[in-house]
Each structure stands twice: as C-alpha cells, then as structure tokens.
Amino acid sequence: xxxxxxxxxxxxxxxxxxxxxxxxxxxxxxxxxxxxxxxxxxxxxxxxxxxxxxxxxxxxxxxxxxxxxxxxxxxxxxxxxxxxxxxxxxxxxxxxxxxxxxxxxxxxxxxxxxxxxxxxxxxxxxxxxxxxxxxxxxxxxxxxxxxxxxxxxxxxxxxxxxxxxxxxxxxxxxxxxxxxxxxxxxxxxxxxxxxxxxxxxxxxxxxxxxxxxxxxxxxxxxxxxxxxxxxxxxxxxxxxxxxxxxxxxxxxxxxxxxxxxxxxxxxxxxxxxxxxxxxxxxx
Amino acid sequence: xxxxxxxxxxxxxxxxxxxxxxxxxxxxxxxxxxxxxxxxxxxxxxxxxxxxxxxxxxxxxxxxxxxxxxxxxxxxxxxxxxxxxxxxxxxxxxxxxxxxxxxxxxxxxxxxxxxxxxxxxxxxxxxxxxxxxxxxxxxxxxxxxxxxxxxxxxxxxxxxxxxxxxxxxxxxxxxxxxxxxxxxxxxxxxxxxxxxxxxxxxxxxxxxxxxxxxxxxxxxxxxxxxxxxxxxxxxxxxxxxxxxxxxxxxxxxxxxxxxxxxxxxxxxxxxxxxxxxxxxxxxxxxxxxxxxxxxxxxxxxxxxxxxxxxxxxxxxxxxxxxxxxxxxxxxxxxxxxxxxxxxxxxxxxxxxxxxxxxxxxxxxxxxxxxxxxxxxxxxxxxxxxxxxxxxxxxxxxxxxxxxxxxxxxxxxxxxxxxxxxxxxxxxxxxxxxxxxxxxxxxxxxxxxxxxxxxxxxxxxxxxxxxxxxxxxxxxxxxxxxxxxxxxxxxxxxxxxxxxxxxxxxxxxxxxxxxxxxxxxxxxxxxxxxxxxxxxxx
Numbered sequence: 001x002x003x004x005x006x007x008x009x010x011x012x013x014x015x016x017x018x019x020x021x022x023x024x025x026x027x028x029x030x031x032x033x034x035x036x037x038x039x040x041x042x043x044x045x046x047x048x049x050x051x052x053x054x055x056x057x058x059x060x061x062x063x064x065x066x067x068x069x070x071x072x073x074x075x076x077x078x079x080x081x082x083x084x085x086x087x088x089x090x091x092x093x094x095x096x097x098x099x100x101x102x103x104x105x106x107x108x109x110x111x112x113x114x115x116x117x118x119x120x121x122x123x124x125x126x127x128x129x130x131x132x133x134x135x136x137x138x139x140x141x142x143x144x145x146x147x148x149x150x151x152x153x154x155x156x157x158x159x160x161x162x163x164x165x166x167x168x169x170x171x172x173x174x175x176x177x178x179x180x181x182x183x184x185x186x187x188x189x190x191x192x193x194x195x196x197x198x199x200x201x202x203x204x205x206x207x208x209x210x211x212x213x214x215x216x217x218x219x220x221x222x223x224x225x226x227x228x229x230x231x232x233x234x235x236x237x238x239x240x241x242x243x244x245x246x247x248x249x250x251x252x253x254x255x256x257x258x259x260x261x262x263x264x265x266x267x268x269x270x271x272x273x274x275x276x277x278x279x280x281x282x283x
Numbered sequence: 284x285x286x287x288x289x290x291x292x293x294x295x296x297x298x299x300x301x302x303x304x305x306x307x308x309x310x311x312x313x314x315x316x317x318x319x320x321x322x323x324x325x326x327x328x329x330x331x332x333x334x335x336x337x338x339x340x341x342x343x344x345x346x347x348x349x350x351x352x353x354x355x356x357x358x359x360x361x362x363x364x365x366x367x368x369x370x371x372x373x374x375x376x377x378x379x380x381x382x383x384x385x386x387x388x389x390x391x392x393x394x395x396x397x398x399x400x401x402x403x404x405x406x407x408x409x410x411x412x413x414x415x416x417x418x419x420x421x422x423x424x425x426x427x428x429x430x431x432x433x434x435x436x437x438x439x440x441x442x443x444x445x446x447x448x449x450x451x452x453x454x455x456x457x458x459x460x461x462x463x464x465x466x467x468x469x470x471x472x473x474x475x476x477x478x479x480x481x482x483x484x485x486x487x488x489x490x491x492x493x494x495x496x497x498x499x500x501x502x503x504x505x506x507x508x509x510x511x512x513x514x515x516x517x518x519x520x521x522x523x524x525x526x527x528x529x530x531x532x533x534x535x536x537x538x539x540x541x542x543x544x545x546x547x548x549x550x551x552x553x554x555x556x557x558x559x560x561x562x563x564x565x566x567x568x569x570x571x572x573x574x575x576x577x578x579x580x581x582x583x584x585x586x587x588x589x590x591x592x593x594x595x596x597x598x599x600x601x602x603x604x605x606x607x608x609x610x611x612x613x614x615x616x617x618x619x620x621x622x623x624x625x626x627x628x629x630x631x632x633x634x635x636x637x638x639x640x641x642x643x644x645x646x647x648x649x650x651x652x653x654x655x656x657x658x659x660x661x662x663x664x665x666x667x668x669x670x671x672x673x674x675x676x677x678x679x680x681x682x683x684x685x686x687x688x689x690x691x692x693x694x695x696x697x698x699x700x701x702x703x704x705x706x707x708x709x710x711x712x713x714x715x716x717x718x719x720x721x722x723x724x725x726x727x728x729x730x731x732x733x734x735x736x737x738x739x740x741x742x743x744x745x746x747x748x749x750x751x752x753x754x755x756x757x758x759x760x761x762x763x764x765x766x767x768x769x770x771x772x773x774x775x776x777x778x779x780x781x782x783x784x785x786x787x788x789x790x791x792x793x794x795x796x797x798x799x800x801x802x803x804x805x806x807x808x809x810x811x812x813x814x815x816x817x818x819x820x
Contacts, residue, residue, distance in 0.1 A: 047703075050661075054702040057663075058713075108410035110710045225767030226746045227783060 040088040042112075042119040052120030055113055063103070068124055070178060074104070078124045079175035091118045133176055133271055140276025143269050148260070150273070153234075157280060162236045163220065164257060165204065171278030179274050183265065186257035206256045207231060210248035211241065220256060310424040311375055313470050317535045326374040326795045329419050329464035330678065334598040335532040337680035338755040339796050343803035344818060345758035349772045349782045351818050355804065356396035358813040362387050368808040369792040371419040371464065373427075377799070379806075380441070381813060382417040382464075386431045390444060393799055396815060400444035407433050409709065411460040412480045418530070418792070419464035421472060423492050430461035430474045436490060448495040452476070457708040458483050464530050468540055468571045471498055475527025479545040479591065482522035482712040487531075487542050489574060499574030503527060503544045503562050511561035519556035522706060524548030525563035529593040529676050533571065534609070537626060540571040541598070541611060545591035550713045551659045552587070552701050559584035564592040566611065568628060578628030580649060583617045587658050588641065588699060589670050589713075590617040595679055597688065598625060603735045612734050614679055614690035616672035619645055620737045634737035636674065636730060637692045638667040659699035669697035669725075671748065678752025678793040680761065685775045687731040687740055689761050693748035695725035729753065729763055731778060741778035743771075752793030754805075762805060764790025770807055770814070786814055 042048035057066060063074030070076030084099055085091050095114050098106035107114065144150045144160075153164035174182070181188060205221040209231065219233040229249065230240045234256075243249060265273070311327055319325070319332040323341055330337050344352060360368070360383040373380045378399075379391040388402035406415065411432050420427040420439075426447060427439045433455040438447040452474075453459035458481020465474040471489040478485050489498040503525035505511040512520055524547050531542035547556055547563035564583040567576050582592045592615055599610045603622075611625035618639040622632040630649030641657040657666055677691040706712050727745035732738065751764030760781070761773040766789045772782040788810025796805045805816045 051702055051704060054700050054704075057700060110707060112707065113710070224746055226744070226765050226769055226771070227780075 037087065037089040038092055040092075040115050040118055040122065042115045043088070043122060045119065048116045049119050049123050051113075052116035052118070055109070055117045056120050059107060059109070060117065068121055070174065076175050076178050077121050079128045079177060088118060088122070091121070133274060135268070135271035135273075135275035137272070137275050137279070137281065139269075140272035140274070141281075143265065143273050144276055148265060148269070148273065153257070156277060163232060163234055167277055169277075171274050171276075174274075176271070176274060180267070180270055182257075183260045183270055183273075186259055187254035204255070206252040206254070208248075208250045208252060209241070209246050211239075212245050212247065214247065218252075218256070309376065311422050312424065313467060316423075316467055323798045324374075325376065326372065326797050327422065328373070328466065329371050329421070329530045330532070330595070331795065333468075333533040333535065335595045335679075336597060336599070336755070337678045337753060337793060338682060338757075340757040341796055341798065341803050342756065342758040343798075344756065344760065344796075344805065346760065346774055346781060348818060349758070349760055352772070352782055352784070352805070352816045353819060354784070355815045355817045357815070358389075358391055358396040358398070360387065360389070360811045360813070362811050367414055367416045367791070368788075368811055368813075369416050369418050369462075370808050370813075371792055372795060372806055372808075372813065373420050373422050374795070374797045374799075374806075375422060375441075378441070380420050380422065380427055381808070382419055382429055383811070384417065385415045386417055386429065388420065388427070388429055388439060388444060390441070391813075393804075396813070402429075402437075402439055402444040402446070404431060404437070406431070407455065409433075409455065411455060412458070412477050412711070413462075416462050417464075418462055421465035421467050423467045423470065423472070426492055428465045428467075428472050428474075428492070430463060430465055432460050432462065434459040434461055434476065436461075436465070436472065436474060436495065438492070438495060450490070450495040450497075452488060452497075453478075453483075453486075457481065458710075458712075459485075461528070463528050466530050466533065466540075467492070468533050471571060473531070473540065473542075473571070475529070475531075475542065477526050477528040479524035479526035479528075479548055480550060480711050480713060481709065482524070482548045482706040484521055484523060485526040485544070487527045487569070487574070489571070501567070501569055501574040501576065503565075503567070505561065514558040514561045516555065516557040522548055522712075523556060523560060523563065524550075525560070525565075526591070526593070528591075529595070532596050532598050532611075534598055534625060537609065538571065539577060539625065540569045541596040541625065542567055542569065543591075543593045543596055543613070545593050546586050546589045548712060549704060549706075550587075550589040551699055552703065552713075553585055553658065557585070560586070564590060564617075566592060566596050566613065566623070566628075568625070580621075580623055580628045580630065582613075582615050582619070582621065582649075583651065586617075588617070588666065588697075590615070590668075590673065591675075592616065593676055594672075594674050595676070597679055597681060599681060599688075599734055601735055603631065610734070612688065614674035614692070614732075616668070616675050617641075617651070618668040618673040619651070620690070620732060621645075621649070622735060622737070623649075632735070632737065636690060636732070636737065636739075637672070637694060638696070640665075640667045640696070659701035661701055663698035663700045665696055665698050667696035669693065669695040670699070671695065675750070676752075677750060678754075680753040680755035680793075681734070682755040682757075682759075682761070682775045684757065684759070685731075686733065687775065688734040689753045689755060689763075689775075690730050690732060691749060691752060691763070692728050692730055693725075694728060695748050696723060727765065729761065729773065729778070731761075731775075743773055743778045743780065750789070750791040754794045754796060756796055758803075762794045762796075762807075764792070764794070764807060764809065766790075768809060770794065770805075770809070770816075784814070784816070786810065786812070788812070 068077040098104045151160040153161040155166045208218045219231040223230040319327045362383045367384045370382045379393040386404035390399040434453045437449045458478045460477040487501045504523045526545040547560040564586045565581040567579045611623045614620045618637040620636045633645035642651040679690040727749035729743045731740045745765045747766040749765045754762040759775045768786045769783045786809035790809045794807035
C-alpha cells in the first residue's frame with residue numbers, strides 16, 4: 001500500500017531516534033522528508049472552505065453525503081477513521097488518484113480545487129467530536145448472532161446472511177453517531193444514498209410485488225430497468241420478472257431493515273455491536 | 284471476383300484525380316448531401332440529412348415484423364469508456380465509418396463489420412469537457428473529417444485512414460475542445476467548439492475541405508462595440524462561453540445554416556455577466572458562404588442553470604394557422620418546446636414539455652417569464668428541469684406519416700448551488716455546483732408531439748433519464764436507446780413498445796438505418812461496441 005510505504009520512513013526515523021537516545025542527527029533528515037509532504041495551502045480559510053463545500057457537493061456528495069457523513073457506498077469522511085489517509089498529502093493523493101479496489105474514482109480537477117475540497121473536509125473533521133467508543137467485542141458477537149438477529153441478513157467476515165449488505169469493515173468507516181442512526185432509524189439514511197449519477201444506490205431499494213400467479217414478494221431490487229426487475233427476497237432467492245406481467249409493483253419508501261428501539265437493543269448493546277463490526281477476534 | 288473490372292480503372296483514376304476538389308463518379312459531393320434522403324443505401328451525415336429530422340423513408344422493417352429483428356454483427360472497438368460511445372456511423376456504398384472515444388476512427392466493411400483501417404490519435408493528458416467522446420465523422424468526396432478533443436480538425440483519406448491534413452483550431456489548454464460531428468455545407472467543413480464550462484469565448488468555423496484553411500469564423504459573443512455587446516457586463520464577454528458543440532442543420536433552399544449555442548459562462552453564477560448575454564443559449568441563422576448572421580433567437584436570456592440551447596434545430600415544412608410555413612422547432616434544455624419561422628426567426632409558439640419551475644411560461648415575443656427566486660443560491664435552490672435538461676442533445680426525430688415529432692425529455696430536478704469561483708484557464712468554471720435531488724423520483728421519457736402545437740399524443744417512459752436519441756422510419760417505428768442498455772422499437776402512432784434488445788451498456792447516441800444488399804439495417808453504438816441489426820434473410 002502506498003500509504004504504508006510513505007509512513008514507513010517516519011516509523012524508521014522514530015525508532016532510530018529512540019534507539020539513539022539523541023535527536024541531534026535527525027532533524028535534517030526529518031526536514032527533508034517534511035518538504036516532500038504537501039500541505040494544504042487553503043487550510044482554514046473560510047472562503048476556500050466555502051468553495052470547497054460547493055465542489056464537494058458536486059463531485060463527492062453522491063457517495064459521501066452532502067455533509068461528508070457517508071452513505072452506503074462512500075464512508076463517513078467527517079467522523080470515520082480514514083483508512084487510506086494520514087495527512088493532507090495522502091488526502092490529495094487519494095482524491096486525485098482514487099483508491100484501487102474500491103469504488104473511489106480519480107478526480108481530474110486542478111490541485112487548487114482538490115485542496116479546497118480537502119479544506120472543507122478537514123474543517124468538518126476538526127469540529128467533529130472525537131470518537132470514544134468502549135464496548136465488549138464478545139457481547140457484540142453474541143448480539144449480532146443472537147438477539148439482534150443481524151446475522152440473518154448480514155454477513156461479517158464471511159459468515160452470516162446475504163439479504164443485506166456485507167458489514168465487514170463497516171465499523172471503520174461508520175462512526176458511532178451514524179451507526180446508531182442506521183440502527184434506530186434505518187430509513188432515514190436509506191433516503192439519502194445516491195449513486196454518482198444522482199440515482200438511488202442500487203441493490204437495496206425495496207419493493208413489494210405481486211407475481212402473475214398472485215404470489216406476494218417483498219425484497220430488495222438488485223436490478224431494475226425499463227422492462228424488467230430482479231429482486232432478492234428474504235430467503236435469499238432471486239426472482240426475475242418482466243414488469244408488464246406483474247399484477248402489482250410498489251417501490252417502498254423505507255428500508256427493509258427493522259428499526260431497533262432502545263428496549264430492543266440498548267445504546268451499550270449497539271456500542272458492543274460496533275466494536276464487533278470494527279475488528280476480527282483478537283485484534 | 285466480380286470487381287476485377289474495376290482494378291485497371293482504379294489504377295488509372297488517381298492520375299486524373301490528383302487535383303484537389305475533383306469529383307469521381309460515386310463520390311459523395313455537396314449536391315448528394317442535399318438529396319441525402321434519395322439514397323436509401325447510405326447515411327451520409329450525422330443526422331442522415333440536412334433537416335435534422337432523423338427520418339428515413341424505409342419500411343422493410345415495420346410494425347408487423349420488427350419483433351423478428353436480430354443481430355447481424357457486432358464490432359468491438361475495445362476502447363473502454365462506458366456510456367461514452369456516442370458515434371453515429373456514416374454509411375457510404377457498403378463502407379461504414381465510425382469514430383470512437385479518445386478520437387479513434389475506423390472504416391468497416393458494412394456487410395460483415397470487419398475492420399478495414401483504424402486511425403488513432405494521441406491526445407494530451409488533460410481533462411477536457413466532457414470526457415473523451417466523439418459523435419462522428421463528416422464526409423466529402425474522398426475525405427473524412429473529425430473534430431478532435433484537443434481542438435484540432437483532421438482530414439482522413441477514406442480508403443486508408445491516412446492523415447491528409449491536421450490543423451489546430453484553438454488552444455485546448457485554456458479549455459477549447461470538440462466532440463461534435465462536422466457538417467459539410469457547400470464544400471465547406473462547418474464545425475463548432477466546446478468550452479462553455481471553461482470561461483472562453485466560443486465560435487463556429489468553416490474550413491476548406493482540401494487544405495484545412497479557415498474560410499470564416501463566427502464569434503457567438505459579439506466583441507466590445509459590436510451590436511449585442513451591451514448585453515454583457517464589463518469584460519465578461521471575453522470569458523462568456525456560448526459554445527457550439529452540437530451539429531447544426533441547413534436549409535438549401537433558403538441557403539441558411541442553423542446552429543445553436545450553449546450556456547454563458549460561468550454557468551450558474553450570473554452576477555459577473557449581468558445582461559441577456561447574446562448570443563448564448565440561442566439559435567443563429569448564418570449565411571454559409573460568409574458566416575454572417577441573418578437572424579438570431581435567444582431561448583434563455585441570461586441563463587443561470589446551464590441550459591445550453593445546443594439541442595437539434597429541426598427543420599419542418601408544415602401548415603400553421605392555415606398557411607404553409609418553413610419552421611424551425613426545438614425541444615430545449617430549459618424545459619420548453621419552441622416553434623420559430625426559419626426564414627425570419629419570428630417566434631410562433633412555445634409550451635412546456637417537462638416540469639418547469641423557473642418560469643410561468645413564454646410571452647408573445649418568445650421571452651421566458653422568469654419567476655422570482657429561481658436562481659442558484661449558496662444554500663441550494665431546487666428547480667426543474669435539472670441541469671441535464673429538459674431536453675438535451677439527444678436527437679429528436681419526425682415521422683411525416685404520423686405527423687409527429689419525437690423528443691426525449693429527462694424528468695429530474697436539481698439543487699442549484701452558487702458560489703464565487705475564480706477563473707483558472709483550462710479548468711472547470713461553473714461558478715456553482717448542482718446536484719440532482721436525492722429524494723425525488725426521476726425518469727426519462729419519449730414524447731410524441733404535434734409539431735405545430737406541442738400537444739403530446741403519447742409518451743413512453745424509461746426507468747432512468749436517458750441520453751439516447753431517436754430514429755424514425757416509414758415503417759411506422761421509432762428506435763431509441765436507454766441507460767439500462769435496451770434498444771427499443773416503438774410504434775410511431777401509439778408509443779407501444781414492439782421490440783427490444785439488451786446491448787449490455789447504456790446507449791448514449793441515436794441509431795441509424797439504411798439498405799444493404801436489399802435488406803434494411805439498423806445500427807447503433809453502445810458501450811464500446813457497434814451493433815447492427817436486420818431481419819433474418
């Protein structure tokens with residue numbers, strides 16, 4: 001990973017500094033390294049942050065949300081832990097080049113505008129409350145597989161259901177507030193998830209349909225076009241229909257994920273769950 | 284075997300044809316382009332003829348047998364650019380010429396889809412609006428003309444793809460680019476420019492097909508002191524955009540060239556360019572010999588929503604109020620459908636064809652009655668149509684038998700944000716940032732209009748707002764693509780879907796049709812492939 005490669009010299013320097021017990025020989029090296037790391041020239045400037053906000057909404061909000069708070073596809077950039085980014089320099093690289101193996105695309109804007117977008121995000125991050133999460137991993141695992149009924153629909157690290165999105169790693173990109181909202185009010189976030197072209201994110205829109213033989217099916221839309229629709233039902237069966245042959249087709253305005261009240265799962269239960277979702281056993 | 288007689292003739296011909304401009308028998312001349320509809324075996328210009336009707340009087344494929352249409356061949360360019368393969372092939376006596384993204388060009392054997400030559404251009408490493416697309420060649424005699432993304436005009440030899448000349452038209456580094464197909468009129472190569480998002484002053488050019496020498500340039504924004512310059516605040520005319528990125532139409536009888544212009548720049552912030560901003564978001568009628576303007580009509584004065592008027596100016600001869608009239612009609616990105624007199628530019632009629640929130644209607648002189656508080660704001664202002672239109676550059680088509688005009692409309696609304704933005708040459712300069720409303724349903728639709736009244740006779744809905752244009756035929760069919768990859772044939776009279784084929788990629792161009800070996804063919808680009816259909820022999 002390029003990020004790790006870039007962090008390594010610092011690690012080496014730090015270790016060397018500790019081992020030597022003296023920093024006298026180090027500053028020259030450190031300064032040289034410092035000069036190669038780009039810094040955001042627009043950081044903290046209110047006018048540039050405002051321009052950056054506009055740019056962000058045009059280029060990024062489709063996946064990351066209007067205020068950078070994330071969606072199904074793009075992680076929360078404000079409160080989440082940014083796995084590919086340590087500093088401004090990394091942020092510029094990531095925004096400019098995208099992230100291979102993810103849906104994060106490259107942007108071909110001039111650096112000045114990339115920096116302004118980054119200034120907007122950095123500003124939001126500086127104002128966000130740091131995430132302090134304490135919870136019990138084992139308790140979270142039990143809730144996931146037990147009273148939360150999560151594993152009936154969701155998979156984590158290769159185990160669980162296939163009806164809902166795979167939640168592996170989601171704890172890293174979905175901070176506590178956002179996670180809590182997703183559990184308490186799943187339809188609120190469902191409404192704001194967009195594809196880059198402005199369409200609702202595909203794959204988890206929900207429908208109820210009545211088949212030609214009169215069978216009623218509720219499920220998530222894995223594809224829909226002008227003529228056909230393909231739906232995954234709760235039993236993980238695929239159904240494919242010509243829309244014209246259906247007796248009824250209703251697009252639901254809510255997520256099929258149940259809303260969890262405090263009596264069903266307490267806030268501490270949710271914290272435990274998030275800890276479980278954040279890392280594998282033993283980490 | 285059959286053609287062996289041709290060989291000695293072919294060897295002798297070049298000696299006689301070394302002189303530029305000399306025509307051979309079988310050459311596509313300007314005269315042939317005027318009568319393009321009389322050549323059922325060919326598709327000679329971007330829109331098939333000069334009128335912009337996208338109509339062919341072919342009816343071997345008709346309502347009764349279109350269900351049997353199937354793929355003849357597929358040509359895979361291998362040039363990857365999802366949803367960006369916007370070419371419209373030219374078909375000339377058994378040859379097919381197509382362009383592809385990144386300014387690739389190909390000659391194909393129209394019978395088999397096999398490649399005869401390829402042209403590849405090396406483009407600079409700079410992002411130009413709006414991606415590395417190209418909409419097609421123009422053809423005259425033995426030359427093909429391609430406008431390139433980096434703002435050159437290239438002439439290729441039809442037999443080999445060899446470059447005959449290559450000229451720089453404008454500086455791509457400050458944002459000029461070209462994506463549209465040139466139009467040949469009276470032995471001139473007419474070609475517009477993009478750049479409306481980059482703060483450059485745009486124009487329309489005519490070139491000598493044999494040498495590449497520029498014959499005239501029409502600036503779409505008058506310079507200081509010229510008539511119309513008073514519609515721009517201060518020096519804003521210098522960076523005012525008004526691009527000419529789509530191909531125009533031509534009336535050989537009136538000898539008038541109709542070309543449409545795009546948005547003023549910056550797109551969504553009008554504070555620095557107060558005034559009507561002529562001749563942005565307009566149609567201009569030009570003398571093709573000189574480039575001099577005969578009349579203009581501005582659809583959206585002082586546009587602040589990026590509502591380019593580059594949509595096709597369709598030329599129709601119809602009776603209106605009991606009199607035969609030469610009309611120019613356009614379904615505009617601002618959500619209204621317009622009928623003009625194309626001899627004078629007189630405004631005759633307009634009505635909304637999409638949801639419109641920014642104007643209460645069009646007044647008797649053709650000027651929109653703009654509602655208050657409809658401009659972009661820093662907080663975002665929801666308005667309809669969305670930034671993609673209303674209508675957009677997707678080709679409409681006309682069926683004279685049904686008496687209907689088929690227009691493609693995008694039903695969506697946008698949050699229009701505004702913010703100040705300084706101009707950096709060569710970079711996007713929108714002055715604002717739009718966003719499609721997240722919590723509203725959006726869809727695409729083909730509407731069949733009575734051209735003189737705008738009355739909707741039928742409509743066909745797509746799941747998603749589409750970027751594909753239409754083709755009409757005498758077989759009573761309207762062919763059109765959609766974003767989920769279907770090429771559909773609709774009943775021209777009722778809008779009923781009669782046939783469809785899943786191409787596997789969004790379709791973002793219009794199909795063509797022509798006769799080959801006695802069979803009617805339909806061709807369309809999708810993904811990175813060109814599909815060709817016919818009835819089973």
